[in-house]
Amino acid sequence: MLTDTGLQKLKPGEKLYKRGDRDGMYVAVLPHQQAQADPGKWRPHHQGGALMRAALKVVMAAIFAMPAAVALAKSPDCASWPTNMALVHLKNAGLIDIPSVIEAQTRAVRLASEKIGKDLYQQVYDITLHTKDGNKIEVITKSQASSEECSMSGVEIYVVSKKIGGSGEQPSEGTTKK
Secondary structure (H helix, E strand, O other), X not given: OOOHHHHHHOOOXXXXXXXXXXXXXXXXXXXXXXXXHOHHHOOOEEEOOHHHHXXXXXXXXXXXXXXXXXXXXXXXXXXXXXXXXXXXXXXHOOOOOHHHEOHHHOEEEEEEEEEEEOOEEEEEEEEXXXXXXXXXXXXXXXXXXXXXXXXXXXXXEEEEOOOOOOOOOOOOOOOOOO
């Protein structure tokens, strides 16, 4: 993971080089000659959404009262466990009929993963399920996983009942959205 401290430690070499993280973000460090042309102003050049990643950390810490160290850590990809548990809990609550779910359209996105012990991670997923009758149900899950076992804890499931911002449809002129 690219951190502020790690970026500050990067020094120019003989030629351009890149340092990246597992999410595809990278920093391109300029060659020694270009950095010397303006030695007082050398800064690592990077692309990507560092501000977006920082904003995600703040939001997730506020939502789940996790420490500020929330980040996408090198942790197991355990999307199937919270997805399956969400299906069971939604069925038991009478919110969904499992055979009506279109599995190919199910989407699980890991929002955060925090190392909380030796090989133990707390993970947060945003899971969207689509049914054959055109309904969509979105849930946020929180659970613990290790590299050996995804089901290290039960799964807390929060149903997203109303989206109040983002890329959703906007009301047309003269109408209000309720």
